[in-house]
Amino acid sequence: MKFSLEWLKYFLETDASVEDVAAALNQIGHEVEGIDGPAERLDGFRVAEVLTAAKHPDADKLQVLSVDTGDGNPLQVVCGAPNARAGMKGVLGLPGAVVPANGMELRKSAIRGVESNGMMCSVRELELGEEHDGIIELPADAPVGQSFAEYHDTSPVFDVAITPDRPDCMGVQGIARDLAAAGLGTFTPVEPSEIAGDFPCPIEIRTDDAEGCPAFYGRVIRGVDNSVPAPEWMQRRLIAAGQRPISAIVDITNYLMLAFGRPAHAYDLAKLSGAVVARRAKNGEQVEALNEKIYTLDDSMTVIADDAGVHDIAGIMGGQHSGVTETTTDVLLEIAYFDPASIGVTGRKLGLASDARTRFERGVDPAFLDDGLAIMTSLIQRICGGEASEVVRAGSPPSEAMTLHFEPDLVRRLGGVDIAEDEQLRILQALDFDIGHKQIGDGATRWQVTVPLRRHDIEGTADLVEEVVRIHGLDKVASVALPRAEGVARPTATPQQALERKLRRAAAASGLNEAVTWSFLPLPDAEHFSDGAPLWVLDNPISEDMKAMRPSMLPGLLLAAKRNADRGASTARLFEIGRRYFRGEGGASDEKPTLGVILAGEKTPRGWATGKAAHFDAFDAKSAALELLEAAGAPVGNLMVMGDAGEQFHPGQSATLRLGPKNVLARFGALHPATLKAFDVDGPVVAVEILLDAIPAKKGNGGFARAPYAPPALQAVTRDFAFLVPFGLPAGELLRAVRGADKKAIIDARIFDLFEGQGVPEGKKSIALEVTMQPGEKSFTDDELKAISDKVVAAAAKQGAELRG
Structure with missing residues (x-):
């Protein structure tokens, strides 16, 4: 709600400054969202007098005016207003001033070959009304040279957020009543006189x-x-x-x-x-x-x-x-x-x-x-x-007012602040509550309080306490710590909450920025990520753009990345932990905790060494997924990389991470061009979605118990293997097979080379692995190393791999 200080002072007799009024409004619960100073918009506009008006030599509808601005040096101004004439006083915009109506900056210019040093302004151009048939005509006593903002007595405008429970303050009079109760001035209500009719009403x-x-x-x-x-x-x-x-x-x-x-x-x-x-x-x-x-x-x-x-x-x-x-x-x-x-x-x-x-x-x-x-x-x-x-x-309208029995001591007991009874009485009466007879008994004072019909928010005595404390000042309520029970506090976070907190820290530590997006989406965006599942569609949405509950975390993050890109951001590394919403059995709501990640724009900026900027790819998404899954305690070494990430992802640049063929823990990869087109996003964009409810919980301490670290006594041994494998074999399958060849001795395996070309048969590719083996109580013998190597070759052979000669 907007209103000017001048309008407020019609109902409130006060000398308070703009800053004092704003502070008081915030203090009593009416948040000031902004203060607009129209005087600033009228900077550069002056009261001026037209000394002479002559026809423009090269335009029938224009006049050349000589205008006095009060400094003794008349200015020449070209004007097309029909009411411009010698002797009138108006408003002149000087060069450098900005016209409020259209944002145009006035400059010294030539109009049809005649120099013009500003503009005589109309009411509409200064946003003072809709009249625009001619320029503003000021009274004859208007002081020439004075700032028009000062002459016009332009008043600051408050923009105040009125909470839904206070419709009585959706008028300036209600705001003034509250401010007067807070001690900012004297309330001056309008008390209209009844107007008797001169004739019967001619219509039923x-x-x-x-x-x-x-x-x-x-x-x-x-x-x-x-x-x-x-x-x-x-x-x-x-x-x-x-x-x-x-x-x-x-x-x-x-x-x-x-x-x-x-x-x-x-x-x-x-x-x-x-x-x-x-x-x-x-x-x-x-x-x-x-x-x-x-x-x-x-x-x-x-x-x-x-x-x-x-x-x-x-x-x-x-x-x-x-x-x-x-x-x-x-x-x-x-x-x-x-x-x-x-x-x-x-x-x-x-x-x-x-x-x-x-x-x-x-x-x-x-x-x-x-x-x-x-x-x-x-x-x-x-x-x-x-x-x-x-x-x-x-x-007839509702006319029965609510009456409450109020004990002033409630303010101390419920509000936590001691306020004298006389002050409480003053506050309630200033807010137009009628205080009837006092009842004193059992050592307690009781008042009979009649609630004004306009105060629909008052339902009980606790609301009266809130009114007293609000006007007295919430900042005067002392901060008091709650009593703490003796002993060691028990953890209150559930395992799921602890997991989400840990993941939030891990994601931020990896360079991602947390986003908080709406749980609601436009219906087309939600349908794009629904994978055919029925959506939750709201009967009473906030707006048409917030009609469907999100079936994925990615649409909201994708829209956030687009907003950042539209505002010039070259990169977006966003994550969000929240809930996806589905229809469960029997139409019940099913909420699934999920972590979503969007990587868009430039991975590294262009430079003299690298040339073009580098963009994110599917491997960046995979790396982020594995890092976050590891932080969540998932058995990353046992995960399978499989396809079918969903139609929203690029089929050749995406995959899923699974614990077994059916248990999908995450999907990652580059988003499909059709998805980027649907969201009007310039690609490439890669994404990760981790299904937190699919991660198996560990036993003990909410799943985060960590065994004490004991470094091995003997040095690890590494061996390199190069295999010829079918071109379509996923490298992850080969890694899993090698790691499982001897689970006791082999502690790690990683790919360090991929080769295709001369010397490699058609339909094949060469993958080189580094296998790390850790001895236990004694060092490996040559025979033991050979036996482990044979197991590695045999395990790889089951995947169609052949050791290169």
């Missing part, structure tokens, strides 16, 4: 949906002039709040919503026929809303309609047909109380969001109907003229 108003619309009030004002714009002060406040001024009557309804948190609506009476009724929609009824979209309704939705049909999606958005225009002369003002739950359901079904819905579905003040209607009536008559009818009140 009623509610036929007491559940969805308990109260529907209205009146007619005839003889209005809606062609006049809203006053400058109102437009200025609306613009500060992010609203575009439209017409006087529409601006007044928007002003009521933003100032008091109370949406209302105005209809062109000439466009209505018959009674105006709040009712349930009929299945299939349609309405064209003010956003120029057509919505199909059902009988669960409340609408405002007349004999001709629906005009308004109640509490959410008005209709296009019955809206007021500049030619409107008679208006029907409507202010109602709608059921918050019904508004929320309707908005979600239609996928329609609006400022009105945001307020109604959280709960507006049901006691503000008459006051709101009186304020609107007064503003319309003051600005647009006209005479008002009597008020029609159909139905």
Whole structure:
């Protein structure tokens, strides 16, 4: 929610600075997300007087002005505004100033051959309104040479995040009430006078949906002039709040919503026929809303309609047909109380969001109907003229206020801070809680507290404690350590949590950056990684881009890598530990812990020694997978490298790591070009996905018991072997066979050479291995080494390998 300091001071008498207001807002729970200083945008614009105006020698619609900026040296400015004339005062943008409306930097230039030293500005160009038929005309007493920002009294604008439980603060008046209670000034509420009608209301108003619309009030004002714009002060406040001024009557309804948190609506009476009724929609009824979209309704939705049909999606958005225009002369003002739950359901079904819905579905003040209607009536008559009818009140809003019995000592017991009873009383009364008679007994003070109808968030005495402590200051609550039980603390992390923490540290230590992505994905992205399994699709998603629960960790990481690349990052090394979501048996949710890794962009940058930049390949993915699996305690030496990593991966540059033919622990490799195209990512990109639930747990200490290290007494022995193997044999299969030839003596085997070419038969390749053998209590004899070597050759032969001569 946005509002200007000037608007806030309409409801709050204070001399507090911008910094003090921001600090107080944060302290009482209204987070300030930003402060915009419009004065900065108007830097370089000055109050100026046009001394002379002459026709441009080479353009019929341009004039050459001589403009006084107050320094005694008039400037020559070329201007095309029809109202530019000698003697008027306006706003001059000097060279170097930036026009707020379009970001254009003004420079000294020649226009049709005539030098121009800046620009005389219109209201729209300075984002002060929508008027752009001519340049701004200032009063005759405007001081020439003064900064326009200073002259215009441009006020800073606060952008405040209002939590969903505080709809009473979705108007500037509510914010001011909270700040006054916090001691920042004096609250000055608007207390409208009732406006008696001059004639009976000429149109029937009623509610036929007491559940969805308990109260529907209205009146007619005839003889209005809606062609006049809203006053400058109102437009200025609306613009500060992010609203575009439209017409006087529409601006007044928007002003009521933003100032008091109370949406209302105005209809062109000439466009209505018959009674105006709040009712349930009929299945299939349609309405064209003010956003120029057509919505199909059902009988669960409340609408405002007349004999001709629906005009308004109640509490959410008005209709296009019955809206007021500049030619409107008679208006029907409507202010109602709608059921918050019904508004929320309707908005979600239609996928329609609006400022009105945001307020109604959280709960507006049901006691503000008459006051709101009186304020609107007064503003319309003051600005647009006209005479008002009597008020029609159909139905009645909730009016029974909650009463709580409150003990001031609860603030100490629940809030952990001692606050004097007088101060507690002041805070609650300043927040408009009514304190009835005090009851004193059993040594305790009890108050009878009546909750204002607008405070839908107050449900019990603990909420009153929160209000007192919030206004008193959460920073004044002392930090007190919880009592600790004697003895040694027991570990609270489960084996799964301990595994994830260890992997998180290992991944970060290997140079990967942790990412935290959404558990929701756009439906096409989720389907791409679903492998045909049914997805969890949300009925009420945050947005269409967050509709499906992720079946893999890789889509979110891939999108994160793309965002980094789009912003100029040359490389992305990302990992994330989280859950994948599947439909289990009987439709139950099945969540699987998973670690995902994405390596994208440049592995090493280009340089004088290497030339072109090097990119990641499938072997980088394999290395990362093995390193992380080893950190997880998986038996890396026993893993099998097999294909079938999934259709998302490149079939010739990917594989799976398995513990046995069926137990897949991880998949890795280069992503398929079709996957990169679907995500609009420039390749190559390699990925790893480790299925943490598939890693067998070790016994003892959560699976992380480590035997004490005992170095061998004798030196290891290495032997090299070169084998001719079928071209299609995976090297990993040969390694596994060699390592298993003598599990007691052979402790390691690694490939150090691969050769194809002259001397190697067609269809074959030469793989050279280094085998490490570790003696135990005594050194190996030549016969023992030969026996082990024979076992290595025999094991390799079972894989189709032949020892090279």
